Amino acid sequence: MAAPPFALEIRPAGAYLPALDLYLDPDRDVPRAFVSHAHADHGSGFASGTVLASSETMRLLSARHGPLAGEQVVDWDASLEMATDRGMARVSIAPAGHILGAAQLVVDHPFGRFVYTGDYRSGGGLTHAVGKAVTCDTLAIESTFALPIFRWPDRAQTIARLIEWCRRHGDEGAVVLAYSLGKAQELIAHLVAAGLPVVAHGAIFKMCEAYEALGVEVGVRAGAVRPYAEIGARAKLRGALVAPPRAAATPMIKGRRGVRVAFVSGHALVDAQVDRYRADAAFVISDHADFDDLMATVRASGASHVYTTHGDAVPFAYELNQAGIPAEARERHAIDTAAEEVGS
Ligand SMILES: [Zn+2]
Known part of the structure; x- marks a missing residue:
């Protein structure tokens, strides 16, 4: 395999671009990192260093973790210059779909x-920008759900x-288990648009407020979403209660008694995950690309060299090589499957 034009290394803190002296979504404290979005497994490495991120990601990170030590916002329609040992580079971002603020x-x-x-x-x-492939020479792509069995x-x-399920069970209380940042806000926006009253778990409600502070309405200001604390444990649920799986x-x-529980995730494709949460129903809705989406994205990028990161990195690199696209796995985490931690 020919050497790629742009090297990506794995260091103890995570993926690292030597050319820019820049970590990508590290999980330990580093001097300088690009944080692609505000999920817990991305960018826990920003305790003292400088974070490069979209303005939305910066605000969501602050809402979740408090003020950051050093912020360098990358605007959607501008670029930064960064020095390398082989001349200047221009750094910019493009929407990654996934959740509000997620950037490539x-x-x-x-x-x-x-x-x-x-x-x-x-x-x-309803709550985030359209993700699409960016043409490039070297592509580092996530592979959370990159086995051929993952087809949404x-x-x-x-x-x-x-929505229909929530409507049917709303009188007894329809519980929707969904990851608290991103998935929950997207589903709530859909439920509210369908006219369903929504009660949100505290952690989810806080993120709904953060979304609305960024100009993305999910129904709080409109009075259609209330925090669980307002309802209390004794009151009867009406409509949908949206809560994280751990709840x-x-x-x-x-x-x-009598409530019905739905588990909403890409992980819902796997029965064991549905059993784990004792769910009555499962809905396979993911914020991640499935196998076909990942393959199509790699092809559309036109990349001549691909790094796969995260989750199914090794089998996905194998699939790409089988398809004639030079690829290497760059694994950041040994174990990375819990829906609760990685989003879904
Ligand atoms: Zn994520």
């Missing part, structure tokens, strides 16, 4: 263009089925 890193350099997708999904939503059902139809084992849900 685009590095233009005299020896080619490098793109890092971060967490990625093609297509748009039609998204719009699945969301419509979820399934707490009195908030376990202590209520």
Whole structure:
């Protein structure tokens, strides 16, 4: 295999671009990092260093973790210059789909263009920008759901089925288990648009408020979404209660009689995950690309060299090589499957 035009290394803190002396979504404290989006597994390495991120990601990170030590916002329609040992590079970002603020890193350099997708999904939503492939020479792409068994059902139809399910069980209380940042806000926006009253778990409500502070309405200001604390444990649920999967084992849900529970995630494709949360129903809706989306994105990028990161990095690199696209796995985490931690 010929040497790639742009090297990506794995160091103890995570993926590292030597050319720019820049870490990508590190999980330990580093001097300088690009943080692709505000999920917990991306960018826990910013305690003292400088963070490069979109303005939305910066605000969501602050809302979740408090003020950052050093911020360098990368605007959507501008670029930064960064010195390398082989001349200046221009650094910019492009939408990655996934959740509000999620960005792909685009590095233009005299020896080619490098793109890092971060967490990625093609297509748009009510609460985030449309993710799409960026043409490049070297592509580092996430591979969270990169096995050929991961093929999502039609998204719009699945969301419509979820809305119908919530409507059917709303009188007894329809609990929707969804990751608290991104997935929950997107689903809430859909439920509210369908006219359903929504109660949100505290952590989810806080992120709904953060979305609305960034100009993305999900129904809080409109009075259609209320925090769980306002309802209390004794009051009967009406409509949908949206809570993170970990809440399934707490009195908030376990202590209520008659409620129905739906698990909403890419992980819902795997029965064991549905059993884990004792869900009555499962809806396969993911904020990540599935296998076909990942393959299509790699092809559309035109990259002559691909690094796969995260999750199914090794098998996905194998699939790409089988398809005639030179690829190497760059694994950041040994174990990275819990829906609760990585988003879904
Ligand atoms: Zn994510």
